[in-house]
Amino acid sequence: MTIEVKNINKRFGDFVALNNVSLDFPAGELTALLGPSGCGKTTLLRIIAGLEHPDSGQVLLDANDASHRHVRERQVGFVFQHYALFKHMTVFENVAFGLRVKPRAERPSEDQIRRKVKELLELVQLDWLADRYPPQLSGGQRQRIALARALAVEPRVLLLDEPFGALDAKVRKELRRWLRRLHDDLHVTSIFVTHDQEEALEVADQVVLMNKGNVEQIGAPDQVYNHPASPFVYGFLGNVNMFHGRVQDGVLASGGATFQVPGQPDADGKGTAYVRPHDLDIERYTPGAEGIVVKLRRAHAIGPLAQLDLERDDTSELIEAVMSNERFSHLQLKEGETLVVRPKRLHVFVDAGASI
Ligand SMILES: Nc1ncnc2c1ncn2[C@@H]1O[C@H](COP(=O)(O)OP(=O)(O)O)[C@@H](O)[C@H]1O
Numbered sequence: 001m002t003i004e005v006k007n008i009n010k011r012f013g014d015f016v017a018l019n020n021v022s023l024d025f026p027a028g029e030l031t032a033l034l035g036p037s038g039c040g041k042t043t044l045l046r047i048i049a050g051l052e053h054p055d056s057g058q059v060l061l062d063a064n065d066a067s068h069r070h071v072r073e074r075q076v077g078f079v080f081q082h083y084a085l086f087k088h089m090t091v092f093e094n095v096a097f098g099l100r101v102k103p104r105a106e107r108p109s110e111d112q113i114r115r116k117v118k119e120l121l122e123l124v125q126l127d128w129l130a131d132r133y134p135p136q137l138s139g140g141q142r143q144r145i146a147l148a149r150a151l152a153v154e155p156r157v158l159l160l161d162e163p164f165g166a167l168d169a170k171v172r173k174e175l176r177r178w179l180r181r182l183h184d185d186l187h188v189t190s191i192f193v194t195h196d197q198e199e200a201l202e203v204a205d206q207v208v209l210m211n212k213g214n215v216e217q218i219g220a221p222d223q224v225y226n227h228p229a230s231p232f233v234y235g236f237l238g239n240v241n242m243f244h245g246r247v248q249d250g251v252l253a254s255g256g257a258t259f260q261v262p263g264q265p266d267a268d269g270k271g272t273a274y275v276r277p278h279d280l281d282i283e284r285y286t287p288g289a290e291g292i293v294v295k296l297r298r299a300h301a302i303g304p305l306a307q308l309d310l311e312r313d314d315t316s317e318l319i320e321a322v323m324s325n326e327r328f329s330h331l332q333l334k335e336g337e338t339l340v341v342r343p344k345r346l347h348v349f350v351d352a353g354a355s356i
Pocket residue numbers: 012017035036037038039040041042043044
């Protein structure tokens with residue numbers, strides 16, 4: 001099923017929770033809604049589900065306006081961060097619940113229910129837990145059961161609101177891989193809400209970046225990571241160095257350093273270059289060398305990557321750089337040494353018309 005939201009606006013009192021949000025969720029794909037806490041992700045999910053009504057705008061399910069369709073008729077399955085499984089029911093009965101409460105005419109027979117639940121428990125690889133009660137399960141197991149329960153009624157859309165948010169880092173990682181494999185088998189149109197950029201980039205076909213009720217960017221994970229559309233997205237999707245300065249005729253001057261502004265030869269105004277820590281070339285300083293002159297303040301060289309804290313000679317601002325540990329040991333850099341850095345890749349956002 002395709003999901004389309006068109007010009008959705010939602011306020012709580014004076015507070016704008018969603019500002020004219022329009023999005024397409026392609027059929028069979030897993031889309032991540034990514035953004036900081038409070039940016040409107042849950043509100044949008046609840047509107048798609050029919051649990052909340054927008055002030056204006058439309059939700060289209062398979063191109064049909066769903067505004068007057070009740071939650072039950074929208075055929076959506078949910079998994080929340082704290083999904084309350086029924087504590088007094090076994091895992092089996094929890095998964096069977098959605099089938100047992102169907103109107104008599106649609107309700108499967110007891111035999112069909114048993115088969116279906118067994119199938120679902122095998123799918124989430126927890127059939128051996130059928131007779132346990134939720135308090136006897138780990139957090140990760142509970143969320144997998146919650147997913148089996150959501151899938152029992154064969155939803156056409158699956159909405160997952162920070163389903164792994166309460167779990168520890170290692171379990172989260174395992175479950176996100178597991179969810180991706182499960183999605184590849186089932187291909188239910190799914191929306192996965194998270195504030196964790198790594199989780200979104202790893203699990204999703206498409207990532208929607210939200211900020212303060214607005215959509216900042218939509219794209220495949222590599223596209224949004226490598227080509228952020230705004231300073232917000234740059235900052236949100238990983239560590240980034242900023243070089244503030246003035247742009248004239250396509251050249252950014254920042255302190256004692258200058259950078260060519262890629263693709264904007266006529267740019268003029270206040271500008272900031274964004275450079276990821278691994279997109280910096282680093283060498284020992286030699287007189288006349290081009291680039292930004294820095295001192296190596298600290299190096300953390302544990303694991304495959306060496307992380308360097310550098311301090312600019314001209315502005316005293318800190319720069320974060322990353323290189324392979326192999327290269328770091330080869331260069332034999334020492335703390336306190338003078339180095340020169342050059343961005344290999346950068347993006348400059350120019351605030352045209354603004355002067356410093
Ligand atoms: N029922 C409500 N009444 C008042 N404010 C709300 C309500 N629901 C959400 N909000 C506010 O709307 C904003 C967006 O909330 P939410 O969609 O839950 O964000 P997210 O899921 O991205 O963290 C938050 O500032 C939140 O406080």
